[in-house]
Amino acid sequence: MNKFLNLTKINLIAAFRQMNFVRRRANKKNGKGSAYAIVILVIVLMAYMGFIAYFLVQALHPLNLDWLVFVLLFFIISFLVVIMSLYSVNSVLFESTDIEQLFAYPVSRFQILLSKVFGIVVENWIVSLVFALPFFSMYAYYVHPSPVFYIYALICVIIIPLIPICLISVIAYIVSALTSGTKFKNYLNVLLTIVIVAVMIVGINVVLNNPQTSSITSAGTILDGLMKYYPPIGYAVSALYHYNIVDMLISIAWNVLPFVVLCWIFSVFYVSLRSRIVAIKKVKGGSLTFGSSSKLGAMLKKEYARFLYSPMYIMNSCIGVLLMLVFVIAAGAVGKNMQVILDSLKQVGLNIGQITLLVFLFILSITNTTSPSISLEGKNLWIVKSCPVQPKTALTAKLLVHVLTIIPFIIISSIIAIFTLKIGAGGFVTTLITCILFTTLSGLMGLMYNLHYHRFDFYNDMQVVKNSAGVLLNMVTMVIIAAAGVFIYWLLSQFIAVNFYIYAVIFMVIIAGAILYLYRYITTKGEDLFRDLD
16 A cells, blocks of 8 residues: 555655756745745636636526526536546556666556556546635535535535546547557547547537527526436536435446546556557657758747647647637527526626627637647757847747638638627727727747746647646646636626726727736747756
């Protein structure tokens, strides 16, 4: 048991150290400052989730549909686990460099595998708890549930991440076994993950369009449909709603048994799986040629080549715009079946245009290509620094990749929203301009964070594009900016009549001012920081 706990502790520490929040510095005070900053950001993120949960429960409470927030919460947790574990599961289970050495120790292969899996699970438990606490707190504030509810809620936070981890683990094995570490492996990994997301979206659409679940006023009908189409979440929600121990036990069985069976299968064949799958991959960069008419054009071409080379980079940076398209396409059909919820949201001061803008800003908060772009130079940084270009040109090229990649999706999604969500001309213009400015600010913010929190000693792109400090800090910062805009509007509306469009213009002006300031920072102080990189 002690061996297992020690191995688990090592894997958990390794998982968090991959995030690289604190750079290697001699000054310990700076390290503590970064830790305090992380704690503050987590608290703010939880407050933001609580703010969203407050609005949802407030709208659903008169309809006796408060429990629908659990459906949203559990799907959010499942989605986060899929995104966070997309590459880390494969890296930890099958490509970790310490496994051969562990096989030589007096430790069973089951303990080795389970310690690594448990490290991944604990990491996802912590993330799930950050999102779950605000939702459960708002529900408890309005409903005043039985004490047994809190026990069931804790159990749900523990078991809900297990099925997504199983799915990602199966994908990791299939991909690694078929591709044997080749470049095609990354593309197959992304393809299979997109297939899973597509299947989930189709499944949700089928449920919503099923005549048996079209009536949003029937709680029992909705629960029956959810339990039929996705039992792991359906029975968990039913247990929380009815305080039913039988439903809770069934939910535990649905979530835990597949996880245990998969761990057992992997443990039996782990040595052979590991020896067949492990491979060393080296990123090869092509030569940099100035075939363009300008130095900026040449650097832009080089940045796009690096961006398109890495499926990890593409998937992690652009998953948001894919979700945006899915939202506006699917929301039309969903909105027809959930008109009661939309009407309830209008009663608390939110119209469809405001909801669309809120969703777009949240999605764009997790969509960024610049925050890992400097770190991805890796050991080839000296090539870029020795090119006959100013640091300003290199940094501008990285910003342009972000802007030219994301903005077309914003335009397309905003146009589709006119027809599917009926946001109108005012909503279209407001959404389009605000999101373009927000995206530009996110790109500049990502560059600033990556200049301060860079990492060049990575062994695969996943460590940089998913778990690096620059990426996570940029995402949380942009979520906070979006949340601040929403919260200030709500606060003002409690005391005075606020015109949404006038407020939106003021918000745009503030964002534009922040863009000008950050651009000046990047082209002055940022140039000096780039020159000092090593």
